Amino acid sequence: MATIDTRGDRESKPLWARxxxxxxxxxxxxEFDAVKTGFWLFLSTEVLLFSGLFVAYAIFRMLYPEAFYNGSxxxxxxxGGLNTVLLLVSSYTMAAGVGNAQRGENRRMMGNLGFTVIAGAAFIAIKLAFEYGPKWAEGKRPGILFSYPFATDPHENLWWSVYYxxxxxxALHVLIGMALIVRVMWFxxxxxxxxxHYTGVEIAGLYWHLVDLIWIFLFPLLYLIH
Amino acid sequence: MSATHLPLDPSDPTDPHHEHAHAHTIVPVLTLRLILAVLLVFTALTIGAAQLELWAHNYFDIELPRWINVVGVLTIATIKGLLVMGYFMQLKFDNPINSIIMAFTFLAFALFLGFTGLDMVNRDRIYAYKAVLVTGGGTGVGMRRFGEEQIEGPIVIHERDKKIAEIGKEAYDARKAELHEKYHGHAPPRDATSSANVSRPRPGLTPGLFDAEAPADGAHDPHKAGH
Structure with missing residues (x-):
């Protein structure tokens, strides 16, 4: 296990130097390179996890274009655009935070990471308050839970299944990413x-950028394409 | 380092003093800000491109084909994704193995999407064959051969009628009798004997075996019988 060396000159050296x-x-x-490559392997499985949903989107769109036209x-x-901007800016602050860690600017790093977490929380709040909440209340729900009475295409519940x-x-990945960044801030x-030594910041950053990367594709597919 | 050490060879991975042979790239803040600006501009562009369809329809009464929007928006998303991976995730400055991992991941995704799509767009062609050639239980009715028109009714009747039309009813009957003699003429009468494939009962061997109810005296109770 990697450890913090607590012996010797604990007063003179900062934690990362020990x-x-x-x-x-x-x-x-x-160690840093190995950890990073290992994390990229994990990120590749994350991309494949989402790729299943992207393929489902493509197939159902091919089969029921009208339902997806109505859906978007x-x-x-x-x-969606506001959330995209939030994630892009937070991705920038995350990358800047990694840079701060590399330069030893701890206060700035904490500020950038703090902004990143707040932007993530704002993303989730917007999603719940202005998207999931009203849509769920109207009955625009996935699969068998669907109860929206004014749908014009018989396959619209499928669109909502893909959407949710x-x-x-x-959104779950946003929450996990926020937890990772809070952990980095704690230490x-x-x-x-x-x-x-900034492996933890780098890894949390990679995860956060992946969340951004997925949203970069989800946003146009769900919101913009008719 | 003590004076007894040989000079450092930065290319020697077994050198214990290899630790700070190479340093990680620090991406300049200005670069990151530039990338963020480009990403935000592309976001505005992609939203604008999506409204273009509506705009062309409302003001110029032009129906743009849907694929234009799809291709445009996805191209922008791909560029944005590459920028995020290249600069924010630092793949551009990183060990190339990480880029290779990601490249193979997207290759896997492309195969996944490509083959599923290939299956989906060709299904109606397959169904056209399957609907007539393969029937549940194989009834042999309503079949169609490749390159021929649909056969009405059972294929057996279809072939018979075709032959009668070809050689005439009398010749057909004569040939049929001939073949019947060949294949079925010397066959033993059915229901006569058992064979390796067919077991036929011989009434009388086991009295009462095929009666609806067992004999009252229990004479043929298998547990008491001596065989």
Missing amino acids: YRHAPHFRSREE RYLDWKW CATGLH GRKGAYGPG
């Missing part, structure tokens, strides 16, 4: 991350 890499690695650099008309691109599964799984407030 970080000791796991013994089966030759160096911190090597029910969504308001303004909320895709955006719901994405970061004591100075656990700095130029010599």
Whole structure:
């Protein structure tokens, strides 16, 4: 296990400088690269997880174009666009936070990560308050729960199934990403991350960027394409 | 480093002093801001492109084909995704193995989508064959051969009528009698004997075996019988 070295000059060195890499690695650099590549492998499985939903979208759209035409008309691109901007800006602050960690600017890093978490929370709040909430109340629900009486295409419940599964799984990833960043901030407030060791910040950042990446494709597919 | 050490060779991975042989790239803040600006501009563009369809319809009465919007919007999304991966996720400055992992992931996604789509768009062709050639239980009715028109009724009757039309009823009957003699003429009468494939009862061997009820005296109770 990687550890923080608590022996010796604990007053003079910050936490990140006392970080000791796991013994089966030759160096911190090597550990960092291995962790990062491992995380990219995990991210590739995440992409494949979402790819199932994208394929479902493509197939159902091919089969029932009218249902999907109506479906995207029910969504308001303004909320989707605002959420896109939130995620893009938060992705920038996350990347800037990693840069801060690399330069040893701990206060700035905490500020950038804090903004990222707040933007994620705003994303979820907008999703619940202006999208999921009203739509669910109107009966625009997935599958057998569907009870919207003014639908004009018999397959519209299928559209809502794809919509809730895709955006719901994405929202779950936003929540997990927020939790990861909060964890980084928890350790970061004591100075656990700095130029010599910032693996945690980097990994949380990669996860957050993946959330952004998925939304970059979900937004046009669900909100913009008729 | 003590004086006894040989000079550092940065290309030697077994060197214990390899630790700081290479440093990680720090992406400049200005680059990140530029990327964010480009991403936001592309977001505005993609929303604008989606409204274009509506605009062309309302003001110029032009019906743009739907695929234009789909292709345009997805192209922009792909560029945005590449920018996020390249700069925010630092793939551009990273160990190339991470980019290779992602490239193969998207290849897998393309195969997944491509083959499913290939299946979906060709299903109606397959169904056209399956609907007439393959019937549940194989009734042999309403079949169609490749390159021929649909056969009305059972194929057996169809072939018979075709032959009668070809050679005439009398010749057909004569040939049929000939073949019947060949295939069925010397067959033993049915219901006569058992064979390896067919077991036929021989009434009288086991009295009462095929009676509706067992004999009252229990003489043929299998548990008491001596065989």
